[in-house]
Amino acid sequence: MSIPSPTADDVSEGIMSTLQESARPQPGVSDNRPGERRALHRRRRLRTTLEAYGLLAPSVIGFAVFLLAPIVIVIALSFYDWNFLSSPEFIGLQNYRDLADDDRAVDAIGNTFYYVLLNIPAQTVLALLLALALNAKIKARNAFRVIYVLPWMAMPVALGVIWRWLFDPIYGGLNTMLGLVGIDGPNWLTSSTWAMPVIASVNVWQFTGYTMLFFLAGLQSIPHQLYEAADVDGASKAYQFFKITLPLLRPAMMFVLVTSVIGSFQVFDTIHVMTAGQHETATLNYEVFLQAFTHRNAGYASTLAVVLFAIIMLITLIQVAFFRKRTTYDFS
Amino acid sequence: MRTMRTAAVAALAAAPLALAACSGDDGDGVTLRYAFWDDNQVPAMEAIVEAFEDANPDIDIELEQNDWDAYWTSLDTQFAGQNAPDVFWNHVSKFPTFAESEVLLPIGDRIEEDGLDTSIYPAELYDSWTFDGEQYGLPKDWDSIALVYRIDALEAAGIDPAEVDDLEWNPDDGGTYVEFLQRLTIDENGNNALSPDFDADNVAQYGTAMSSGTGQTDWWNYAVQNGCEIQSEPFGPYLIDAPECVEAVQFTADLYNRWGVTVPATSTNQPAGGLANEFVSSGQAATATDGSWTLSAYREGLEQGTWAVGPLPSGPVGDGTVINGLSNAIYAGSEHPDEAWEFVKFLGSEEAQKIAADMGSVWPGVSSLNQNFTDFWAEEGVDVSGFQAAAEGPSTGYPLSLNDSVYSQVALEEFNQVWLGEKDAASATEEVVAEANAE
Known part of the structure; x- marks a missing residue:
C-alpha cells in the first residue's frame, strides 16, 4: 500500500484536540465578569462531577454489594472453620495446609484444566470458522446467524437435562442412531473416558454461536480495501487470512479468549445436571459446591474458591500481557 | 426421568x-x-x-x-x-x-x-x-420398603403373582428371586434371560429397577436380610466393610452385572439417573424395590388394577426391610x-x-x-399391607451419624462405580468406611 495512513498516535492526538476545543468556552456566549465566571465554572464542574457519580452509583453499589463484598467475605472465610449452623471459628492457615493433602482438590484442579483444554480451542476455532462462513455472502445468512446463537439463549440446566437424555446409553438418541449403523456406543456419561469430553462438547455447542458473534463483529470492522489491495498484489486467500484477518481480529480474539477462559474455569451447571461431578468430572468449582453444601465445610470451600480465583487471575493476566504487545486497534 | x-x-x-x-x-x-x-x-x-x-x-x-x-x-x-x-x-x-x-x-x-x-x-x-x-x-x-410389581408383566411371563410371597435370594446362585427376575427380563425378540437365545444387548424389559442414592431402597434391605449391621449402634462407626455387608453389596451389584436383570446403572445411578418408578411406569422394568412414599407416583404412572405390592424377597438370614x-x-x-x-x-x-x-x-x-x-x-385396588408386614418384621433404621454428609457423598460415588461394574464391593466398602469413620 503506497498511500501513507495516519498512525494511531495521530488519530488519538486529533481526538484529544477536538475534545479540548469543545471544552473551551464558546466565544460570544461567555460572561464578561471573570470572578463570577470562575464561580459559575466551579459550580458547573461540581455539578458535572456529582452527575457523573450519580450515574455511576447504581453500578458501583451493585459491584460493591454483589461482587466486592462477597469476594472479601470469601477470602476472610477461607481462614475459618464454619458449618453454616454454628458460629465460624478462626483457624488461620489450616484450610490452606489441608489443601496440600486433599487428593480430591488436586484431582479437581486437574479436571478443571482438562475441561478448559477440551473446551477453549475447539470452541474458538469453530466460532472463527463459523464467523468466516457467515461473513461471506451466502443465502439465508441471517437465519443461520440466529440459529447458531440460539443454544446460548437457552437455559444451561434445561439443555443439560436434554443432552443427558440424548447421551443415555440405552434409551438415548445418540446410541440409538449409532446402533442403526452398527456401532455399539459407549456409556457416555458414566465412563471416566467419555464424561468430560461429552460435557465439554455440550458447552462448545452451546457457546460457539455466542463467541462467533464477536468474531463476526471483528470481521466486519476490517476494511475491505485491505483485501482488495492484497488481491491486487496476488496474495492467496490463506495468506490473506493469516496476514490480514487474524492479526486484525486480535482485539476480538483477546476479548473472546479472556472471557471464555474465565467462563470455562467456572463451569458448573452442565456438570451438575449431567454427571453431578462423578466419573472424574468434578471441576474445582464443583468441588467448592460439594464442600460447602454437601460437607458443610464453608471455610474450606472458600479456600478452594480463593485458589480458583488465583488461578483465573493468573491466567487472565498472562493472556492480557500476551495480547497487549501484539494487538493493534488501528485498522486504517 | x-x-x-x-x-x-x-x-x-x-x-x-x-x-x-x-x-x-x-x-x-x-x-x-x-x-x-x-x-x-x-x-x-x-x-x-x-x-x-x-x-x-x-x-x-x-x-x-x-x-x-x-x-x-x-x-x-x-x-x-x-x-x-x-x-x-x-x-x-x-x-x-x-x-x-x-x-x-x-x-x-x-x-x-x-x-x-x-x-x-x-x-x-x-x-x-x-x-x-x-x-x-x-x-x-x-415408611418401609417393599416390592412393587406390574401384574400384567408377571402374567405375560407366566408367573403367578402368589410366587412373589416366597421369593428367596442367596449370594451363590441368586436363588428363586434371581430366577423370577430372569423370567421377567425379556429381549426385543421375546426371549427371557433364561433362554439360550436371549440377546442381552437388546433388552425390552428388565426384571427390576433400583435407583437409590443411599441404599435405603436397595442394598440396605439385602444387608438386613444377610445379617449385616450398617452401624454398631446409633452414632457408632459404620461397619459396612464386614463380610455380610460386602456380600449384600455384591449381590446388589450381581443383579446389575452378573445376572443383568436390572435396568443398567448407566441409566439409574443417582443423582443424575432416572427413578425406579419411572422405569416401571414406562414398561422398561417389571418390578422395583421401592419405598412406601412413592406409591402415589406408581398410581399416577400405571393403570388401576395393573400393579400390586408384595414383600421383599428373603435373604440367607431371613426377611428384612429399612424403616x-x-x-x-x-x-x-x-x-x-x-x-x-x-x-x-x-x-x-x-x-x-x-x-x-x-x-x-x-x-x-x-x-x-x-x-x-x-x-x-x-x-385403589392395591394391597399395601406388605409395607406394614415388612415393618413389623426384622428391620433396620436409617443410620444415625453426625458424619452423614461425608458418608452419603462417599457412598454414592463408590457404590455407583460398583453398580457400573467398575469396582469390587470389598474395596468400595473399605473406602467408604475409611472416609466416613475418619472425621
Whole structure:
C-alpha cells in the first residue's frame, strides 16, 4: 500500500484536540465578569462531577454489594472453620495446609484444566470458522446467524437435562442412531473416558454461536480495501487470512479468549445436571459446591474458591500481557 | 426421568405465591413458612394447611417446596442467613447435626405443658427424634420398603403373582428371586434371560429397577436380610466393610452385572439417573424395590388394577426391610415459636394425619390411622399391607451419624462405580468406611 495512513498516535492526538476545543468556552456566549465566571465554572464542574457519580452509583453499589463484598467475605472465610449452623471459628492457615493433602482438590484442579483444554480451542476455532462462513455472502445468512446463537439463549440446566437424555446409553438418541449403523456406543456419561469430553462438547455447542458473534463483529470492522489491495498484489486467500484477518481480529480474539477462559474455569451447571461431578468430572468449582453444601465445610470451600480465583487471575493476566504487545486497534 | 420432578417442582414454585395471595386478608395475623421436599405429598400438605388455617384464622401458612437435594442446601444457607422456615420436614440422617448445632427448637417442655399424649405414636418412631435427652419433633409418618410389581408383566411371563410371597435370594446362585427376575427380563425378540437365545444387548424389559442414592431402597434391605449391621449402634462407626455387608453389596451389584436383570446403572445411578418408578411406569422394568412414599407416583404412572405390592424377597438370614420416618421441626430462630408449636402440634395430631392417610399420601405417624392408609389403597385396588408386614418384621433404621454428609457423598460415588461394574464391593466398602469413620 503506497498511500501513507495516519498512525494511531495521530488519530488519538486529533481526538484529544477536538475534545479540548469543545471544552473551551464558546466565544460570544461567555460572561464578561471573570470572578463570577470562575464561580459559575466551579459550580458547573461540581455539578458535572456529582452527575457523573450519580450515574455511576447504581453500578458501583451493585459491584460493591454483589461482587466486592462477597469476594472479601470469601477470602476472610477461607481462614475459618464454619458449618453454616454454628458460629465460624478462626483457624488461620489450616484450610490452606489441608489443601496440600486433599487428593480430591488436586484431582479437581486437574479436571478443571482438562475441561478448559477440551473446551477453549475447539470452541474458538469453530466460532472463527463459523464467523468466516457467515461473513461471506451466502443465502439465508441471517437465519443461520440466529440459529447458531440460539443454544446460548437457552437455559444451561434445561439443555443439560436434554443432552443427558440424548447421551443415555440405552434409551438415548445418540446410541440409538449409532446402533442403526452398527456401532455399539459407549456409556457416555458414566465412563471416566467419555464424561468430560461429552460435557465439554455440550458447552462448545452451546457457546460457539455466542463467541462467533464477536468474531463476526471483528470481521466486519476490517476494511475491505485491505483485501482488495492484497488481491491486487496476488496474495492467496490463506495468506490473506493469516496476514490480514487474524492479526486484525486480535482485539476480538483477546476479548473472546479472556472471557471464555474465565467462563470455562467456572463451569458448573452442565456438570451438575449431567454427571453431578462423578466419573472424574468434578471441576474445582464443583468441588467448592460439594464442600460447602454437601460437607458443610464453608471455610474450606472458600479456600478452594480463593485458589480458583488465583488461578483465573493468573491466567487472565498472562493472556492480557500476551495480547497487549501484539494487538493493534488501528485498522486504517 | 428426574426432569419430570424438576418440571413439577418448577410448576409448584408458583404454589406458595398463590397460597400466600389468597390468604393475606387479615392484617394482624402471623405468617409461618413451612418447608418440605416431596412433590408426591403436595396435595396432602395443602389439605392439611387448609384445615389448620380454618381452625386458626390468625395464622397463615406459606408452603415452600424444593426437591430433595436443593431442600437441604437451601436449608443450610437459610440457617446461615438466620432466615430459615419456621417449620420444616426433618430427616433422621440430617437431624443429629441440626440438633447439635442448636438450630432446632426443643419441644420437650411444650409437650409436657400441653399434656400431649405421645403414646399415639410407635415408641421407636417418637424416640428417634430425641437427641441428648431432648425431644425435637413429633412423628409425621413412617415408611418401609417393599416390592412393587406390574401384574400384567408377571402374567405375560407366566408367573403367578402368589410366587412373589416366597421369593428367596442367596449370594451363590441368586436363588428363586434371581430366577423370577430372569423370567421377567425379556429381549426385543421375546426371549427371557433364561433362554439360550436371549440377546442381552437388546433388552425390552428388565426384571427390576433400583435407583437409590443411599441404599435405603436397595442394598440396605439385602444387608438386613444377610445379617449385616450398617452401624454398631446409633452414632457408632459404620461397619459396612464386614463380610455380610460386602456380600449384600455384591449381590446388589450381581443383579446389575452378573445376572443383568436390572435396568443398567448407566441409566439409574443417582443423582443424575432416572427413578425406579419411572422405569416401571414406562414398561422398561417389571418390578422395583421401592419405598412406601412413592406409591402415589406408581398410581399416577400405571393403570388401576395393573400393579400390586408384595414383600421383599428373603435373604440367607431371613426377611428384612429399612424403616424410616420424618418429623416436623421448628426452627430455633423462628420469630413465632408459639404459633409454630401450635402448627407442629396440629401436624402431629390424629386430625391432620388422618387427612394425609385418607389421601393415601404416607403411612401416618399415629399408629391408629394405619388402617385409613390401607383402606385408601384397597379402594385403589392395591394391597399395601406388605409395607406394614415388612415393618413389623426384622428391620433396620436409617443410620444415625453426625458424619452423614461425608458418608452419603462417599457412598454414592463408590457404590455407583460398583453398580457400573467398575469396582469390587470389598474395596468400595473399605473406602467408604475409611472416609466416613475418619472425621
